[in-house]
Amino acid sequence: MSQNTLFDKVWDLHKVADLPGGSSQLFIGLHLIHEVTSPQAFGALKDKNLNVKFPSRTIATVDHIVPTDNQSRPFKDTLAEQMIDTLEKNCKKHKIKFFNIGSGSQGIVHVVAPELGLTQPGMTIACGDSHTSTHGAFGSIAFGIGTSQVRDVLASQTLAMNKLKVRQIWCKNRLSEGVFAKDLVLHIINKLGVKAGVGYAYEFSGPAIDLLSMEERMTICNMSIEGGARCGYVNPDQITFKYIQERQFAPKNENWARAVEWWQSLASEKDAKYDDVVLIDASQVEPTVTWGITPGQSIGVSQKIPELKELSIDDQFIAGEAYEYMGLSPGQAIKNTPIDVCFIGSCTNGRISDLRVAAEIIQNHKVSPNVKAFVVPGSEKVAKAAIEEGLDKIFKEAGFQWREPGCSMCLAMNPDKLTGNQVSASSSNRNFKGRQGSPSGRTLLMSPAMVAAAAIEGKVSDVREFLKK
Amino acid sequence: MKEEFQAPQGKILKINGICMSLEGDDIDTDRIIPARFLKCVDFESLGDAVFEDDRKDFKGKHPFDLKTNQSASILIVNSNFGCGSSREHAPQALMRWGIRAIIGESFAEIFYSNCLAIGIPCFTLPKKKIKSLQDRSREETLFFEIDIKNIIAFEKSIAHHLELKESSKNMFLSGEWDATSTLLNNIELIERKINELPYINLNKLRIT
Numbered sequence: 253m254s255q256n257t258l259f260d261k262v263w264d265l266h267k268v269a270d271l272p273g274g275s276s277q278l279f280i281g282l283h284l285i286h287e288v289t290s291p292q293a294f295g296a297l298k299d300k301n302l303n304v305k306f307p308s309r310t311i312a313t314v315d316h317i318v319p320t321d322n323q324s325r326p327f328k329d330t331l332a333e334q335m336i337d338t339l340e341k342n343c344k345k346h347k348i349k350f351f352n353i354g355s356g357s358q359g360i361v362h363v364v365a366p367e368l369g370l371t372q373p374g375m376t377i378a379c380g381d382s383h384t385s386t387h388g389a390f391g392s393i394a395f396g397i398g399t400s401q402v403r404d405v406l407a408s409q410t411l412a413m414n415k416l417k418v419r420q421i422w423c424k425n426r427l428s429e430g431v432f433a434k435d436l437v438l439h440i441i442n443k444l445g446v447k448a449g450v451g452y453a454y455e456f457s458g459p460a461i462d463l464l465s466m467e468e469r470m471t472i473c474n475m476s477i478e479g480g481a482r483c484g485y486v487n488p489d490q491i492t493f494k495y496i497q498e499r500q501f502a503p504k505n506e507n508w509a510r511a512v513e514w515w516q517s518l519a520s521e522k523d524a525k526y527d528d529v530v531l532i533d534a535s536q537v538e539p540t541v542t543w544g545i546t547p548g549q550s551i552g553v554s555q556k557i558p559e560l561k562e563l564s565i566d567d568q569f570i571a572g573e574a575y576e577y578m579g580l581s582p583g584q585a586i587k588n589t590p591i592d593v594c595f596i597g598s599c600t601n602g603r604i605s606d607l608r609v610a611a612e613i614i615q616n617h618k619v620s621p622n623v624k625a626f627v628v629p630g631s632e633k634v635a636k637a638a639i640e641e642g643l644d645k646i647f648k649e650a651g652f653q654w655r656e657p658g659c660s661m662c663l664a665m666n667p668d669k670l671t672g673n674q675v676s677a678s679s680s681n682r683n684f685k686g687r688q689g690s691p692s693g694r695t696l697l698m699s700p701a702m703v704a705a706a707a708i709e710g711k712v713s714d715v716r717e718f719l720k721k
Numbered sequence: 722m723k724e725e726f727q728a729p730q731g732k733i734l735k736i737n738g739i740c741m742s743l744e745g746d747d748i749d750t751d752r753i754i755p756a757r758f759l760k761c762v763d764f765e766s767l768g769d770a771v772f773e774d775d776r777k778d779f780k781g782k783h784p785f786d787l788k789t790n791q792s793a794s795i796l797i798v799n800s801n802f803g804c805g806s807s808r809e810h811a812p813q814a815l816m817r818w819g820i821r822a823i824i825g826e827s828f829a830e831i832f833y834s835n836c837l838a839i840g841i842p843c844f845t846l847p848k849k850k851i852k853s854l855q856d857r858s859r860e861e862t863l864f865f866e867i868d869i870k871n872i873i874a875f876e877k878s879i880a881h882h883l884e885l886k887e888s889s890k891n892m893f894l895s896g897e898w899d900a901t902s903t904l905l906n907n908i909e910l911i912e913r914k915i916n917e918l919p920y921i922n923l924n925k926l927r928i929t
Binding site for chain 2: 263265266268269271272274275277279281288289291292295300302305306314317329331332334335338372374375380381382384395396397398399400401403404408409410411412414446447450451477480482503507510511512513546548566569573614663664665668682684685686687689691
């Protein structure tokens with residue numbers, strides 16, 4: 253059993269009680285909600301004649317269903333309009349703070365909470381979205397929940413849960429030039445597998461993690477769930493504190509020093525005990541691309557799609573399914589795979605640093621004539637910053653469409669979808685069958701820089717060749 | 722036509738029903754219920770849409786379309802079932818189609834807790850036993866009487882020993898899987914907790 257890790261400390265601090273069945277009742281410090289997984293929860297509260305217990309500890313925004321071309325109301329899609337309208341009414345009724353479109357702070361919930369300074373070390377954070385693990389980048393325990401648990405958090409600010417085990421993923425050395433946090437996390441998921449994290453929280457640590465910016469750490473923690481871990485975190489340090497300072501909801505004045513002192517006490521102790529430890533050499537990671545239908549089916553850009561015999565027996569069934577669905581053959585190089593659509597955005601890679609690195613690659617180039625390319629900033633704040641820096645112009649001049657913030661084609665609940673069996677190069681997090689809106693659409697996950705390179709060439713390319721030019 | 726939908730309620734001690742097999746590892750919740758069906762403010766109409774895209778591909782031969790499976794209520798699956806998105810719409814769609822229990826090699830974490838929260842037990846069995854049950858359920862009608870207290874699925878004279886987390890078992894037996902009222906029983910402890918959390922009470926923190 254783990255001891256003295258950040259996870260143990262934060263868990264113990266938030267444990268309210270042992271429940272009769274044997275699970276724990278955990279207090280949730282910050283509850284984030286959006287339009288897709290909350291309406292039925294509010295409906296259930298009404299059915300049970302309950303109120304929101306601590307409305308100030310829940311924050312709402314709208315992200316999944318928002319159109320990115322024209323956000324004027326009412327939305328053309330009447331179902332989408334009904335969902336935003338329901339959220340507006342629920343927030344108003346229960347006095348929940350709602351960052352709506354046009355507020356200057358709307359965006360993907362996992363982009364918005366950190367940039368507002370709502371996400372802080374030592375908190376428990378829950379949201380009806382599996383990528384809530386993103387917030388663990390700040391040294392919080394953050395995890396996705398379903399709608400019934402959203403109901404429970406609204407009603408009681410707590411939920412029933414079993415304590416997770418803790419696996420330390422120690423990343424030694426450092427990432428090489430042209431290799432990003434996205435590549436590292438895809439590499440980790442490939443090495444450990446998509447279900448290795450079930451029952452675990454992942455602690456990402458070691459020199460390669462220490463060097464990462466907060467936005468890069470968010471990319472890593474975001475995809476913990478793709479490795480099966482409901483929760484992933486990084487121990488807070490000066491990079492964390494500097495990111496939070498001065499943000500809207502950051503502790504102010506004399507409370508700042510108090511907060512930092514407390515945050516510093518949270519990191520896993522040197523003598524901490526883990527349930528498991530895994531070593532990853534970050535210097536060995538290449539720009540990484542998925543070739544299959546799970547985020548674990550990835551290879552370095554210079555490698556070939558694995559043959560069945562190279563895979564463990566457990567991985568062979570899904571690999572066979574993947575070859576067929578993707579129309580790719582074992583032994584084939586992933587490089588030069590033709591691309592139809594390029595998508596830069598999502599809670600994984602839709603932040604300002606992602607847009608900067610992609611713009612740097614795309615500058616003075618043109619999008620291949622066969623490719624539809626678009627950028628969806630993660631939030632209104634990201635969009636504003638990008639426009640101030642002139643990034644929108646760089647993208648538009650190269651032939652990218654510049655859109656309004658939202659989840660967009662990561663899960664295609666809005667009008668942004670693949671059609672037919674189009675192949676996308678996507679900076680998002682899931683390459684599941686049909687994920688990007690077409691039941692036969694195909695997704696190759698990669699870093700935003702690699703998406704930019706693919707947009708220029710119209711095929712999977714090695715972004716390191718652009719850095720040399 | 723299916724019988725009118727009734728959600729599980731209260732103590733769940735026994736689940737009786739016909740088994741159906743759905744093969745495949747890493748079946749994600751996008752496949753169970755594609756995102757376009759999430760555009761709704763209730764769960765009611767999700768039952769018909771379960772596995773919609775996979776079913777189209779199989780042209781009537783998908784397990785959820787086979788005539789022999791139409792009255793099944795126990796689903797037998799492989800490993801990492803329900804991975805991906807946290808959408809409770811996935812177990813809700815399965816439940817509204819008629820599924821009342823799932824037996825699999827392993828389950829994704831959020832899917833498992835969503836099932837628990839709506840009263841659907843997810844039992845596990847080793848790979849070999851799952852394969853044998855899946856093979857048999859395609860050839861014959863397997864009727865199980867699952868006794869949750871003893872975690873045994875009785876099939877005529879055969880007793881299949883299943884696995885279920887102790888805490889989940891207790892919650893099904895007591896009815897506490899529907900957790901809200903249990904959680905609210907501790908309202909005084911919750912209020913005490915909110916008053917002692919450092920980040921909510923920074924002004925009370927002493928600097929050393």
